[in-house]
Amino acid sequence: MEYTLMILLLPLVSFVLLGLSGNKLSHKTSGMIGTGSLLMVALLSFYAAGEYFTTQKVDAIFQTLVPLNVPWLNMGANLHIDMGILLDPLSVMMLVVISTVSLMVHIYSLGYMKGEKGFQRYYAFLSLFTFSMLGLVLSTNIFQMYIFWELVGVSSYLLIGFYYTKPSAVAAAKKAFIVTRFADMFFLIGILVLSYYTQTFDFGTLTSGNGAVFQQAISTQFLGASALVWAMALIFIGGAGKSAMFPLHIWLPDAMEGPTPVSALIHAATMVVAGVYLVARLFPVYVLFTPQVLEGIAYVGAFTSMFAAVIAIVQTDIKRVLAFSTISQIGFMMVALGVSKFDGHEGLGYMASLFHLFTHAMFKALLFLGAGSVIHAVHSNEMENMGGLRKKMPITHLTFLTACLAIAGIPPFSGFFSKDEILSATYQYNTGLGIWMTLVAGLTAFYMFRLYYSIFWGKEKQHAHPLHESPKSMTFPLIFLAIPTLLGGFIPFGQLVTADRAPYTIHMDWLVAVISVVVALEAIFIASKLYQHPKKPATVPSGLKGFHKAASHRFYVDEVYLFVTKKILFNGISRAFAWFDRHVVDGFINGLATATDWFSIRIRGFQSGEIAWYAWVFLFGTLLITVLILFI
Numbered sequence: 185m186e187y188t189l190m191i192l193l194l195p196l197v198s199f200v201l202l203g204l205s206g207n208k209l210s211h212k213t214s215g216m217i218g219t220g221s222l223l224m225v226a227l228l229s230f231y232a233a234g235e236y237f238t239t240q241k242v243d244a245i246f247q248t249l250v251p252l253n254v255p256w257l258n259m260g261a262n263l264h265i266d267m268g269i270l271l272d273p274l275s276v277m278m279l280v281v282i283s284t285v286s287l288m289v290h291i292y293s294l295g296y297m298k299g300e301k302g303f304q305r306y307y308a309f310l311s312l313f314t315f316s317m318l319g320l321v322l323s324t325n326i327f328q329m330y331i332f333w334e335l336v337g338v339s340s341y342l343l344i345g346f347y348y349t350k351p352s353a354v355a356a357a358k359k360a361f362i363v364t365r366f367a368d369m370f371f372l373i374g375i376l377v378l379s380y381y382t383q384t385f386d387f388g389t390l391t392s393g394n395g396a397v398f399q400q401a402i403s404t405q406f407l408g409a410s411a412l413v414w415a416m417a418l419i420f421i422g423g424a425g426k427s428a429m430f431p432l433h434i435w436l437p438d439a440m441e442g443p444t445p446v447s448a449l450i451h452a453a454t455m456v457v458a459g460v461y462l463v464a465r466l467f468p469v470y471v472l473f474t475p476q477v478l479e480g481i482a483y484v485g486a487f488t489s490m491f492a493a494v495i496a497i498v499q500t501d502i503k504r505v506l507a508f509s510t511i512s513q514i515g516f517m518m519v520a521l522g523v524s525k526f527d528g529h530e531g532l533g534y535m536a537s538l539f540h541l542f543t544h545a546m547f548k549a550l551l552f553l554g555a556g557s558v559i560h561a562v563h564s565n566e567m568e569n570m571g572g573l574r575k576k577m578p579i580t581h582l583t584f585l586t587a588c589l590a591i592a593g594i595p596p597f598s599g600f601f602s603k604d605e606i607l608s609a610t611y612q613y614n615t616g617l618g619i620w621m622t623l624v625a626g627l628t629a630f631y632m633f634r635l636y637y638s639i640f641w642g643k644e645k646q647h648a649h650p651l652h653e654s655p656k657s658m659t660f661p662l663i664f665l666a667i668p669t670l671l672g673g674f675i676p677f678g679q680l681v682t683a684d685r686a687p688y689t690i691h692m693d694w695l696v697a698v699i700s701v702v703v704a705l706e707a708i709f710i711a712s713k714l715y716q717h718p719k720k721p722a723t724v725p726s727g728l729k730g731f732h733k734a735a736s737h738r739f740y741v742d743e744v745y746l747f748v749t750k751k752i753l754f755n756g757i758s759r760a761f762a763w764f765d766r767h768v769v770d771g772f773i774n775g776l777a778t779a780t781d782w783f784s785i786r787i788r789g790f791q792s793g794e795i796a797w798y799a800w801v802f803l804f805g806t807l808l809i810t811v812l813i814l815f816i
Contacts (some may be wrong), residue, residue, distance in 0.1 A: 185235065185251045188269055190324065191228050191279065194221045194314040202308035211303040212242030218307035219290040220284070220662075221628040222314065236276045237680060238800045241557045246685040248272045248388065253324050253777070261381045268324035270387060273681040274464055277538065278321040283669075286314045288661035289449040291551050295657035296445055296560060306443070313339035317454050319462060325385035326375055329462075330626060333371070333426070336458065337364050340450050344442040356438040363435040367425020374418030377401075381411055399471055417472045420463065420481060427459030427514045430488040434742050436511060440503040444556030448549045456510055457541050460517045467534060467683055471526050482613070486620055489515030491739070493627040496635070499502035499616045502555050505635050509591070513544050514805070517619060520606040527684035534683040543598035543672045547590040550665040555585035557662065558639055562647060567635070572644030573671050576651040581660040582791040588636045590669045592629035592704045601673030603692075607700055615781050618696075625700055629707035637715035655806040665755060687805070711767020714777040733781060 198221035202214055209217070222224060240247050240648045252269030291312060297306055316335035323329035345357030379385055381401035389397060401412035421432075421706035427435040439451050450456070463470065470478040492511035517537045524533025556579040562569055574581040590599035603625060611618030653659065714722045724732045735742065790801065 185232060185249060185271060185536070187228065187566075188232050191232070191283075191313060191319055192269070193227050194225050194228075195311045195318065197221065198229060198309050199311035199315060201302055202311060207304060209304055211298070214304040214307050215290075215294045217288070218231065218311055219294065221311065221570060222287045222290045225314070225318075226283040226287045226385065229279040229346055232271070233276050236447050237273075241316045244686055246273050246680075250388075252538060253367060253672070256289070259767060260383075263379060263385070265327045265385055266325055269322045270324040271322075272784050274461070274538065275321050277542060277681050278461060278579075280456075281542060282314065282317050282321065285454060285545055285549045285665075286310070286317075286449060288549065288553070288665055289445045292556070292658050292661040293445045294442075294450075294554055295655040298523065300443075302346065306343075308445075309339060309342045309346070310449070313343060313450065313455075317458075318368060318654070320458060326390070326466075327379070329465075330368075330372065330375055332457065333422075334368065336426075336455055336580065337361065337368065340364075340439075340455055343446045344439045345448060346442055350441070352438075353441040356435075356441040356688065360435040360439050363432055365427045367422050370418045371425075373418075373423020374415045376414040377411055377418065379517045380413075381415075383716055384551060386527040387671050388557045389613065391466065393468055393472060397467075398426055402473065410481070412469075413477055413763055416470060416477045417480070420459075420467065420477060421464040421741075423459030424484065425459070426462075427456050427518070428511050429459065429484055429518065430491055430514065431741060433488065433492065434738075434745060437504050440501070440507050444552060444559060447506070448552035448556070451507065451510060454545070456514055457517070459516060460537065460541055462539060463518070463521050464534065467521065467524075469524065470521075471524065471683070478522050478524075480522075482519050482617070485515040485518025486617060487515075489519065489624045489814055490620065490627075493558075493624050493631065493778070494733050495738055496631045497627065498732055500567050501636060502558070502567060502570075502639065503552070505566055506551055506555060509551075509632065510548060512624065513540070513548065513591070516603070516606055516621065517541055517544075517625070519608055519617070523609050523617070527682075527686065528688070530612075531683045531688070532605060533609035534539065535604060535678050535681060535688060536609050538681045539677040540599075540602035540606055542675075542677070543590065543602045543669075545813035546665050546672055547597075547599060548586040550583060550587040550662060550669055550720070551591070552663055553588065553665070554580050555660070557658055558584075560654055560658070561651050562645075567638040569645055570639045570641040572640070573651065574640040576644075577640075577653050579653055579659045584640070586669050588632045588665045591632055592708060593700055593705060594629075594708075595623055596695075597703065598669055600697075602677075604692065604697045604700060610697045611693075611696055622700055623705055626703040626707045627681050627816065629704040630711050633708045633711035634715050637711060639754070641716045642718055662695075664772060 198218055202209070202217060205214075236249070238245070238360075240249060249271040251269050251271065251510065252265050255264055256267045257265040259265065290307070293306070293310070300306065313336065316339050317331050317500065319332035320329055320336060322330060341357050343362040344360050345353050346351040367393065370777055375385075378390075378401070381404065382390065382397050384390065394750055395402075399410050401415065402410045404411040406414060423429075425432045436456065442450075470481070489512045492508040492515065496505050496508035496512065499508060520533040520537035522533070524537070525531055535670055555697045557577065558573065559565055561573070561577060564570070586597065590597035595601075604735045607618060607621055607625065612619050676690070682688045702748055737743070787814040789797070
């Protein structure tokens with residue numbers, strides 16, 4: 185399967201070509217180059233997936249393939265970094281997700297970004313991001329993954345700040361870059377600690393289940409925990425930053441300042457699941473050797489899910505509703521990984537997490553692209569400027585409704601099956617956690633249908649121009665993504681992607697399924713009463729006004745960060761260091777320069793060029809040396 189190298193090279197070539205050509209190429213040509221390269225990537229990815237899942241099963245277990253692995257950098261006698269391609273059920277599944285969503289975004293952008301200044305630059309950045317994300321999931325070792333991890337961050341920064349003349353977009357890009365780089369610092373430290381004690385970066389060696397590799401890391405203790413526990417916890421922090429887990433979530437809502445197709449690609453389906461992919465890739469290490477870290481991952485994910493769902497209920501910007509929805513759904517995936525064991529029925533959580541990653545990628549990309557279609561029509565992100573659009577935009581309406589039903593967990597849509605598996609896994613692990621996640625699922629159904637009714641039902645608003653359906657280049661991706669959103673739940677996912685790579689037959693837990701569906705339907709019913717045909721705006725009960733205000737301000741987490749950074753770090757600690765740097769360090773160096781200058785002026789006579797003066801100095805020096813020799 186050496187042809188998989190082309191999956192990486194095609195978007196890289198597209199980026200270089202579009203980046204170097206600048207404005208020399210027309211918009212149409214640039215779009216065709218970017219979209220054509222992604223079409224070939226998608227076809228190769230689907231071909232690779234088909235070939236892998238039909239030919240690489242040995243004794244009912246999918247084997248790992250490494251069609252390419254080239255030594256790159258030696259870091260000692262045994263430790264080295266390679267650059268290669270790893271194919272297993274996890275990476276092959278991610279290939280399909282990334283290439284599918286990226287292709288749909290490329291096609292959609294032909295209509296959405298038409299006429300935009302910087303169109304060529306936009307498609308170049310899309311190609312760079314796709315190359316980086318594909319490289320991340322195909323990496324054979326954790327350091328190679330880290331290199332592409334950073335490239336993903338750079339390309340995300342470029343796409344979020346695409347409208348660089350807009351101050352809010354620039355601020356959002358910087359915020360995303362700084363927060364994720366802060367988390368990546370911990371990721372790098374974790375990699376260095378792990379590799380120091382194991383003497384390997386290779387995923388195959390790390391995830392083989394061989395305890396001898398981790399013996400020294402387990403036996404070395406620091407502050408009450410082993411070096412391996414610290415390393416895996418630090419690595420998770422890196423993943424939490426990319427996947428916007430609390431309290432590192434603050435960058436994702438602001439990242440909506442980028443073009444809407446970018447939100448669909450980066451902040452709904454691919455980049456934000458990098459943290460989930462990281463935990464899944466190292467899952468054998470977490471579950472076999474650091475179960476306490478895995479338990480912590482579960483509870484961080486559970487809190488993040490509820491926290492983001494509550495905030496989503498009160499948002500008025502449709503893209504921010506979807507942003508907090510993404511944070512909540514990523515929390516679902518983290519919870520599923522955290523409650524999972526390794527194999528058999530106990531490994532349900534691992535399979536359920538990746539199943540939901542797949543279904544969520546499709547319906548969340550559909551939601552963002554549907555939101556972009558609405559924004560393209562009404563030229564506003566605010567729900568108060570929308571309403572009654574279902575007759576004006578029938579394709580957008582039906583596809584958006586399909587995605588809403590999927591994320592709400594209504595059968596037979598894909599989200600029902602994957603979310604049911606997650607809830608089943610959490611109930612097996614802890615009943616209280618299962619109830620918690622069921623409530624989050626109910627809140628999800630409520631805020632999504634609040635969004636749906638606010639956009640497509642109610643009274644149609646007055647607009648300066650007539651509203652109409654989006655062009656075919658935008659509606660085709662909506663229809664295409666609606667198909668896996670509707671039918672994706674019937675994919676035999678348990679036969680394809682499990683922690684032990686052995687086939688697993690999914691068993692529907694009907695009690696959990698009935699409870700989750702009833703909760704979702706009740707939430708939809710409440711949303712329909714409040715927002716389907718509103719006679720007056722919904723009001724907040726007096727007892728909840730304080731909580732509502734706090735939720736609308738994201739519970740002031742951003743303000744806490746600003747207080748800590750500006751008041752404490754910048755004005756407190758940094759100001760003192762700045763004074764010390766300017767007055768003590770700079771003063772000392774400037775004093776040395778001043779003293780040197782003063783001394784140079786005083787002794788410059790010794791280099792006057794007068795022969796008589798040189799002779800006198802020579803004679804005086806000779807006499808002085810003679811006296812010193814005689815008397816000392």
